[in-house]
Amino acid sequence: MKNTDITIIGGGIIGLLTAKELQQAGAKVTVIEKNASAQESSWAGGGILLPLYPWRQADAITQLVIPSIKNYPLLANDLLAETGLDPEWTKSGLLISKNPDSELAKTWCKTNQIPVEAADLSFFAEIHTNVEKPLWLPTIAQARNPRLLKSLKAYLLQQGVEFIENCVVTELVEKNNKIQSLKTNLDEFSVNHVVIATGAWTGEFTQNLFPASQKLQIKPIRGQMILFQAQPDTLSHIILDDDHYLIPRRDGKILVGSSVEEAGFDKSTSEQVKNKLKSFALELFPALKDFFLIAHWAGLRPGTEHGIPYIDNHPEIENLSINAGHFRNGLTMAPASAKLMADLILKRLPEVNPLPYRLTRSE
Numbered sequence: 395m396k397n398t399d400i401t402i403i404g405g406g407i408i409g410l411l412t413a414k415e416l417q418q419a420g421a422k423v424t425v426i427e428k429n430a431s432a433q434e435s436s437w438a439g440g441g442i443l444l445p446l447y448p449w450r451q452a453d454a455i456t457q458l459v460i461p462s463i464k465n466y467p468l469l470a471n472d473l474l475a476e477t478g479l480d481p482e483w484t485k486s487g488l489l490i491s492k493n494p495d496s497e498l499a500k501t502w503c504k505t506n507q508i509p510v511e512a513a514d515l516s517f518f519a520e521i522h523t524n525v526e527k528p529l530w531l532p533t534i535a536q537a538r539n540p541r542l543l544k545s546l547k548a549y550l551l552q553q554g555v556e557f558i559e560n561c562v563v564t565e566l567v568e569k570n571n572k573i574q575s576l577k578t579n580l581d582e583f584s585v586n587h588v589v590i591a592t593g594a595w596t597g598e599f600t601q602n603l604f605p606a607s608q609k610l611q612i613k614p615i616r617g618q619m620i621l622f623q624a625q626p627d628t629l630s631h632i633i634l635d636d637d638h639y640l641i642p643r644r645d646g647k648i649l650v651g652s653s654v655e656e657a658g659f660d661k662s663t664s665e666q667v668k669n670k671l672k673s674f675a676l677e678l679f680p681a682l683k684d685f686f687l688i689a690h691w692a693g694l695r696p697g698t699e700h701g702i703p704y705i706d707n708h709p710e711i712e713n714l715s716i717n718a719g720h721f722r723n724g725l726t727m728a729p730a731s732a733k734l735m736a737d738l739i740l741k742r743l744p745e746v747n748p749l750p751y752r753l754t755r756s757e
């Protein structure tokens with residue numbers, strides 16, 4: 395490997411969009427990934443570009459969500475134009491069947507200029523659930539995350555970003571408050587500046603970089619999803635019902651998600667969760683009984699207690715930064731997170747207030 399300006403560890407959405415920001419600012423960037431890039435949480439997720447019930451989340455999440463979702467149409471268009479690979483950013487709209495806190499929801503939407511209206515009964519002609527103050531958010535979009543990541547990687551390769559895949563970083567060698575090199579299963583690489591974007595592995599990976607009281611509280615939270623081979627136009631919009639959802643892709647396939655489980659780094663799937671998701675989907679939307687269930691998978695979300703990521707330069711190690719811990723909303727928050735990370739590394743004035751994402755914050 396050439397000794398590049400920035401070495402990013404982790405090839406998920408956070409690592410790749412951080413690479414894009416830094417490359418566009420003129421840096422030479424290398425991404426090191428332990429598998430193939432974009433195969434972990436960023437592949438496994440649903441791709442809804444809004445947190446579930448964002449009005450119940452911390453303000454620090456909203457601060458990253460709003461600029462990110464404004465940026466997505468442009469990002470998706472540019473990636474398609476440059477690579478020919480379509481991230482399938484789609485303004486499907488989001489129907490939420492139960493909103494006991496609908497006034498809070500409407501206030502949040504108004505403050506953040508997200509159109510919202512009461513959903514009338516016509517939305518529920520084919521949907522079976524007990525509705526409570528249902529809401530329709532017509533501008534909420536999704537991205538087809540595996541395709542977004544594929545397109546993003548192709549773009550970065552075109553721009554000269556180097557990828558070193560199937561390369562596990564095992565140690566950051568530090569001397570005089572500086573990372574000197576990375577030890578990996580392939581080789582030892584010298585570095586100038588390192589960004590850790592290792593998702594669910596970040597808590598474990600950064601253990602030795604902080605005193606005991608300041609260790610990053612990021613742990614894997616497993617999520618399982620299933621997929622139905624439905625036809626185009628079976629369902630036109632995303633539906634959120636309590637904690638579960640249906641997401642229709644452009645080709646008609648419908649994702650059903652998701653579980654939230656503490657199972658360490660075990661990414662296996664279970665029949666129990668599969669059956670639970672299947673029952674939920676068939677009860678909510680009986681039209682699905684005409685279609686085969688064709689896939690079932692699990693991914694590991696980078697879980698933090700309140701879902702607020704860490705985006706900061708290390709307080710003592712001068713050439714080390716961290717962008718990780720986006721829990722359930724990593725795709726949604728990624729553009730603004732990457733921009734903030736680049737602003738902090740390049741010492742530009744950040745557009746988003748960086749304080750809530752500091753490494754030294756107390757949860």
Ligand SMILES: Cc1cc2nc3c(=O)[nH]c(=O)nc-3n(C[C@H](O)[C@H](O)[C@H](O)COP(=O)(O)OP(=O)(O)OC[C@H]3O[C@@H](n4cnc5c(N)ncnc54)[C@H](O)[C@@H]3O)c2cc1C
Nearest residue numbers: 404406408428436439440441442563593617693724725726
């Ligand atoms: C079922 C499910 C549904 C979801 N739905 C949504 C949704 O609808 N909307 C949304 O916004 N978010 C959603 N998410 C959350 C979102 O997917 C994550 O927040 C996001 O993908 C995190 O991105 P990341 O780049 O930090 O992590 P990852 O994509 O996991 O990337 C981290 C990378 O680091 C690599 N790595 C780790 N350790 C090392 C090492 N030592 N050396 C080299 N490489 C290493 C890993 O192999 C991995 O590729 C969902 C997640 C799941 C699991």
